[in-house]
Amino acid sequence: MRILVIEDNPDIVANLYGFLEPKGHVLDSAANGYGGLALAAQNEYDVVVLDVMLPGLNGLELCQKLRGELRKSTPVLMLTARDTLQDKVAGFDSGADDYLVKPFSLVELEVRLKALARRASGGHSGSTLLTVGDLTFDTDTYEVRRAGRTLALTRTGYTILKLLMKESPKVVSRAAVEQAVWGEDLPDSDSLRVHIHALRQAIDKPYPFAMLRTIAGIGYKLIDHDEDS
Structure with a gap:
């Protein structure tokens, strides 16, 4: 390295x-x-x-x-x-x-x-554009945009977002997210929570509704419209 x-x-x-x-x-x-x-x-x-x-x-x-x-x-x-x-x-x-x-x-x-x-x-496997609502992710260039604005994520944030966008609007279990990010090298219990917090700050904080939702006791999902309205 x-x-x-x-x-x-x-x-x-x-x-x-x-x-x-x-x-x-x-x-x-x-x-x-x-x-x-x-x-x-x-x-x-x-x-x-x-x-x-x-x-x-x-x-x-x-x-x-x-x-x-x-x-x-x-x-x-x-x-x-x-x-x-x-x-x-x-x-x-x-x-x-x-x-x-x-x-x-x-x-x-x-x-x-x-x-x-x-x-x-291990993240590059050809050019693929993922789209959920106004959120896009080019997995070849690692460019993430929401409503035309480019967003900066961590490497772990990219990994989590890619999984959630591929599975949207289905719920992805916490265990599945941890497996995608860390494989068998699981960190302490706080790590996923703080990575989800950072991802939510990046993709949701400046926008009118939150796309990243936590399903208590189960996992996470990404939505393309405001389910609360």
Whole structure:
């Protein structure tokens, strides 16, 4: 894998290089947010390891710019010293795909990075335009638009949306969504909830009705009209 590490702690960076490079991975690194953003704009990476607390431009702001201004869907693993639900939601809302709480195991970090890269590389299977109401998703270019406006999602958000659009208006079980996103590498119980929250913020927040609906105790569905009106 080609990995971009954006981390200002030199000991953590040294440990990452010492552990990952002998395994054949290629690393670039930046010690501040603006340097990391510049590298992300200039190069293509399989995954990004991103610290939340960075000088100049913090990890949340950087991730937002990565998804919004740069239109990059590169998977992002966010490193954080905080593990509350609010912190996880903030990370996923900014565009992160996974998170790891410091201090962390280097073995676990590599496993998570491989899983992110594997899911990212498995998404292209020809040009297909999915349409549900005023929402469109070109699965070849990964361009999502609602009412003509281009939306920025995380890699995991694209995966969830693709499944829900293909099955719309049917209800997709929580287990089916988790299987599509993580396979057998299931994360903790909060992860799907925060990814659904981030997806809902992206595709529904500015619009007159919510397309993404939660069916309590069952799963999720995507609708093309306001069922409440």
